Amino acid sequence: MPETPIIETRDLTKTYSMGLYAIAALDRVSLSFDRGEFAGLVGPSGSGKTTLLNIIGSLDTPSSGSAVVMGQRIESLTHKDAARLRNRHVGFIFQTFNLLPVYTVYENVEFALLLLGLPPAERRRKVMAALEWVHLSDRAASKPAQLSGGQSQRVAIARAMVKEPDIILADEPTANLDAENSHNVLQTMARLNGEFGTTFIFATHDFKVMQYLRRTITLVDGRVDTDRVADGRGGAGGEGGRP
Amino acid sequence: MIIPKLALKNILGAGLRTWLNVFVLSLSFVLIIFSQGLLEGMNQQAEEAMIASEIGGGHYRHPAYDPYDPLSLRDAHGPVPGPLAAMAEAGRAAPVLVIQGTAYPQGRLIAVQVKGIDPAQTVLNLPTAFLAAPRAGDDIPVLIGQRMAALGGLKTGDSVTLQWRDARGTFDARDAVVVQVMKTSVQSVDRGQVWVPLDRLREMTGMPGEATFVVVAQGAARPADAAPGGWQFRGQDHFLADIRAMVESKSVGSSIFYAILLALAMLAIFDTQVLALFHRRREMGTLMALGFTRGKVIALFTLEGLLNGVLAALVAAVYGIPLLSWIARTGWALPGDTDSYGFAIGERLFPRYSVALVAGTTGLVLLTTAIVSFLPTRRIARLKPTDALRGRMT
Numbered sequence: 001m002p003e004t005p006i007i008e009t010r011d012l013t014k015t016y017s018m019g020l021y022a023i024a025a026l027d028r029v030s031l032s033f034d035r036g037e038f039a040g041l042v043g044p045s046g047s048g049k050t051t052l053l054n055i056i057g058s059l060d061t062p063s064s065g066s067a068v069v070m071g072q073r074i075e076s077l078t079h080k081d082a083a084r085l086r087n088r089h090v091g092f093i094f095q096t097f098n099l100l101p102v103y104t105v106y107e108n109v110e111f112a113l114l115l116l117g118l119p120p121a122e123r124r125r126k127v128m129a130a131l132e133w134v135h136l137s138d139r140a141a142s143k144p145a146q147l148s149g150g151q152s153q154r155v156a157i158a159r160a161m162v163k164e165p166d167i168i169l170a171d172e173p174t175a176n177l178d179a180e181n182s183h184n185v186l187q188t189m190a191r192l193n194g195e196f197g198t199t200f201i202f203a204t205h206d207f208k209v210m211q212y213l214r215r216t217i218t219l220v221d222g223r224v225d226t227d228r229v230a231d232g233r234g235g236a237g238g239e240g241g242r243p
Numbered sequence: 244m245i246i247p248k249l250a251l252k253n254i255l256g257a258g259l260r261t262w263l264n265v266f267v268l269s270l271s272f273v274l275i276i277f278s279q280g281l282l283e284g285m286n287q288q289a290e291e292a293m294i295a296s297e298i299g300g301g302h303y304r305h306p307a308y309d310p311y312d313p314l315s316l317r318d319a320h321g322p323v324p325g326p327l328a329a330m331a332e333a334g335r336a337a338p339v340l341v342i343q344g345t346a347y348p349q350g351r352l353i354a355v356q357v358k359g360i361d362p363a364q365t366v367l368n369l370p371t372a373f374l375a376a377p378r379a380g381d382d383i384p385v386l387i388g389q390r391m392a393a394l395g396g397l398k399t400g401d402s403v404t405l406q407w408r409d410a411r412g413t414f415d416a417r418d419a420v421v422v423q424v425m426k427t428s429v430q431s432v433d434r435g436q437v438w439v440p441l442d443r444l445r446e447m448t449g450m451p452g453e454a455t456f457v458v459v460a461q462g463a464a465r466p467a468d469a470a471p472g473g474w475q476f477r478g479q480d481h482f483l484a485d486i487r488a489m490v491e492s493k494s495v496g497s498s499i500f501y502a503i504l505l506a507l508a509m510l511a512i513f514d515t516q517v518l519a520l521f522h523r524r525r526e527m528g529t530l531m532a533l534g535f536t537r538g539k540v541i542a543l544f545t546l547e548g549l550l551n552g553v554l555a556a557l558v559a560a561v562y563g564i565p566l567l568s569w570i571a572r573t574g575w576a577l578p579g580d581t582d583s584y585g586f587a588i589g590e591r592l593f594p595r596y597s598v599a600l601v602a603g604t605t606g607l608v609l610l611t612t613a614i615v616s617f618l619p620t621r622r623i624a625r626l627k628p629t630d631a632l633r634g635r636m637t
Contacts, residue, residue, distance in 0.1 A: 059532060059628040080536050087534025094632065098529040102256025114245045115534045159533075 004071075005032035006166060006199055007056055011065035014051050014222075025051040027222040028065065033201065035166070038193045039215035040202040048222040049203035050171055056201065057090050057169045058082040070166060087115050091160030091198075093189075095172035097152040099144040105131070105155050106140040112163045130162035134188055150181030154188060161192055167199045174206050182208045246539060250546035254554070261551065264511045268555030268608070271508035273563040275501050276604050280567065280594035281575060282497050286490045287595050289428075290483055295368035296429040298482045299337070300461040303327055303474040308341075308455050316343045316356070317408075320453045324472030327457045335463040337364035338454035340444050344407040346419075346437060348395035355391075355437045357407055359444030366460045369432065373423035374440045383419035383443060388433025392424040399424050405437065410449040417447075505608065508555075509615045516548050516619040527623060528631030541620045548616020552609045570594060 014026040026048045033039060041049040054060040055067050058074050059082075067074040070089045077085065086092075091112075099108050109130050113123045131137045134154035144152055153173060160168050170189070174182035190212055193200050202209055210216060218225040254261045308319035323331065323338050330336035340359040345352055360367075362375035374384050383405060387397060397403060399421055406416040419439070427433050445451050457474070459465065465476065527540050535543075574591030 054629050057532070059632070079538075083531070083534050083536040083539075086532060092532045094529075094532075096525070098525060098532075098632070100526060100529065102253055107252075112533055 003034060006035045006037075007031075007033040007067070007069050007201075009052075009056075009065065009067045012052070012055065012062050012067055013064045014048070014055065014060070015063045024222050026055075026062070029219075029222070029224055030065075031217065031224065031227070033199055035199055036193065036197040037215055038190065038200045038213060039217065040204055040209060040213040041217050041219055042205055042210060043219040043225070044205065046221075047219040049205075049219055051222075052219070053169045053171055053201065053203045056167070057092060058085050087112075088163070089166045091163065091165040091168040093153070093156050093160050093168060093170035093173045095175045097144070097149075097156045097176075099152055099155055099159075101144055103143075104140065105136060105142050105144070105147070108144065108155055109158045109162050112159055116163060126162050127158075130158040133161065133192060134158045148181070149177050150184055153177060153181070153185050157185065157188055157192070161196070161198070164196060165198065167201065169201050169203075171203045172206065173202065174204070174209055179208065182206070186212045246543050246546055250543055250550055253543075254547050254550050260515065261554070264515055264551045265554045265558050267511045268508040268551060268612070269559035269563070271504040272555055272559035272604065272608060273567065274504050275608070276559075276563065276596060276601060277567055277570070277594060278497055278500055279600055279604065280571070280596040281592060282490065282494055283597060283600060284571075284594040285592055286487070288593060289486055289490075292428045293431075293482065293486065294461065294479060296427055297367065297432050298479055299366050299458040300463055301459050301465075301476055301478040302482075303336075303457040303459065303471070303476050305455050306473045306475065313343060313356075316341055316455070317412075319455050320410075320450055321472070322452050323454045323457060324474055326466035326468060326471045327474065328452075330459065330463065330466070331361070331457065334365060335460045337361055337366035337458045337460075338441065339456055339458060340441060340448070340450060340453060341455040342407055342444070342448055344405055344437065346395060347404040347406070348397050348401070351395070353395055353435070355405075355435050357405065357437050357439060357444060359439050359441035361441045366458050367432075369427075369438065370423055370425050371438065374438065376422060378420070378422070380420070383417055383439055383447070384422045385419045386423050386425060386438040387421055388425050388427050388436065390430060390434045391436060392421070394434070397421050397424070407447065409447065415447065505611060508608070509611055512548050512551055512612055513615050513619065515551070516544065516616055519544060519547075520619055520622060524626070524631045525634045527626060528628050528633075531628040531631065537624055537626065540626075541617075541623050544620045544623065545613065545617045548620075549609065549613045551616075552612035556605055556609070567594070567596060571596065 009029055009031050012026055012029040013024065015022045015024045029048070029052060041052055043049055051060065055062055055074055056069055058069065058077060061075050070085065072081070072085055074082070100111065103111065106127055109127045110123055113126060118126070128137065128140075131140055134157055136151060136154055136158065139147065139151060144155070147155065153176075168189070173189075174185060177185060186209060189200055192198060202213065204210065214230045215228070216230070217227045303324075305319045305321050307315055309315040320340060320342075327336055327338070331338050337360060342357050344355050344357040346355045347353075360369070360371055362371045362373075364371055369386070371386060374386055376384070378384060382402065385403070385405070387395075392398060395403065401421045402418050403421065404416055405419040406414060408414055419437070425433075445453060470476065530540055530543070531537070571594050574593045576591050
């Protein structure tokens with residue numbers, strides 16, 4: 001019996017009103033993602049990548065159609081339920097890192113666990129483990145301002161991964177990084193995908209990211225143009241998945 | 244518990260901006276408590292002085308006596324009722340006989356109230372013992388206050404002619420000698436008043452055993468008869484009603500000062516909150532992405548504002564308690580003629596900071612801070628996480 005998709009969208013449409021006009025950011029998008037996928041939404045700016053990611057992450061709601069994430073219909077979630085879904089099942093990685101500036105690296109990573117109400121000892125163990133995954137244990141006491149771009153994004157990955165979510169949504173995670181740091185970050189994510197089976201979905205138009213993807217969905221003008229699965233050379237697992 | 248911890252971390256992490264707010268707010272705390280304490284001190288000081296020098300525990304008045312009608316003095320005297328005489332005998336009351344008179348200091352004419360009081364009395368805080376000091380001659384010993392002395396150009400040892408009417412309405416006059424000029428903050432026992440020994444006044448007026456009113460000692464038990472001999476009792480509240488009304492009217496001005504200080508402090512908090520809404524939108528979006536509800540974000544930002552108030556209270560305590568305690572000990576020198584204030588206050592005012600004042604001010608400032616902190620954050624309720632993450636305001 002086939003496994004139920006972790007994410008499924010049906011005729012997902014999102015329109016924005018611009019005065020007299022309505023612009024369709026997503027137009028009847030139907031997709032499904034299984035657990036452990038390492039997939040990317042690619043396409044030019046304005047193609048609807050981030051909008052789709054936001055709806056999957058319950059940060060936004062569709063205008064019509066449906067999106068079911070972890071068995072929950074996004075369009076019918078209350079604010080509280082949506083927050084709970086994000087808190088328990090979804091991790092976000094942003095282009096601009098979005099670390100909280102007054103907290104240390106340790107506290108930034110711990111933040112996600114505080115919301116889950118875990119006891120201090122367990123929090124400490126998980127945070128230190130997450131920092132170990134991204135090789136930043138020695139920077140636990142640093143403030144975000146003291147980190148390089150690559151280090152900041154690795155902290156963001158640790159923050160997203162520390163609660164061991166089912167899904168990680170990464171919106172242009174390498175856009176502010178140089179090539180070397182981009183590969184480091186992508187290798188880290190691919191390794192974590194392989195180790196934990198976490199589903200990673202990227203929104204990107206960075207060629208470096210595309211090299212790592214096992215599945216590439218191209219969006220054009222809010223519609224799915226192509227949906228290709230890699231031939232197995234690249235992707236997650238193994239030695240970090242770099243082709 | 245996560246929100247209070249985060250709020251504290253955030254405002255401490257904001258560094259100088261927080262401490263500037265906290266300092267301004269703490270200044271308001273201290274100035275509000277100081278100004279209100281000054282007013283409360285003035286009120287209490289005036290009441291205590293009036294009670295000590297004039298009111299005591301209250302007065303029993305002759306039925307005809309109306310202190311606001313000088314013409315009533317002619318008939319407002321009579322034998323002291325037995326129960327009150329017994330109290331006077333026991334030192335728990337002081338009968339006072341009041342007649343209308345005229346003083347002629349240095350050839351000038353000044354209308355005065357001549358008040359007879361037992362020199363040995365201890366009910367009122369007046370230096371009446373000077374009236375009993377041994378002297379040569381038969382001049383009437385008189386005790387006057389500094390204002391009366393200034394009015395008549397008199398000083399201790401000066402003579403002044405005193406004229407009065409006796410019980411039968413006959414005018415009489417004799418020389419009096421000022422045995423002491425007393426310093427008092429209570430104008431109503433000083434200005435236009437001449438104090439003489441009670442027995443001497445009774446003898447001068449032919450009113451033996453009579454009085455106009457009887458001052459009861461503070462805390463002394465009153466006679467079982469509510470109105471012995473028809474003499475009505477007037478308690479402290481009756482005498483202090485005027486001064487309390489006056490303090491009430493003066494507190495309006497103080498309240499304006501209070502409101503301005505509070506508004507200044509609140510402006511700083513409001514400003515910070517509004518700026519935070521614009522500068523920290525991405526942070527709000529991140530919090531929502533991490534699982535915060537809008538309600539929690541509102542609570543966090545409101546609490547941050549409120550914590551400014553809490554920190555301000557602590558900072559105010561650090562420098563305010565020693566400063567205000569020192570002022571309470573040394574007093575606040577009042578400029579110029581304090582009589583013009585219309586209060587029985589001395590040259591130095593001693594502020595009083597009651598628990599109710601400090602707790603009330605703290606509570607009010609914290610409540611106002613909470614409201615001012617909350618108002619701008621209501622916009623968060625309309626904020627879309629996606630817009631916040633892009634640094635936009637919905």
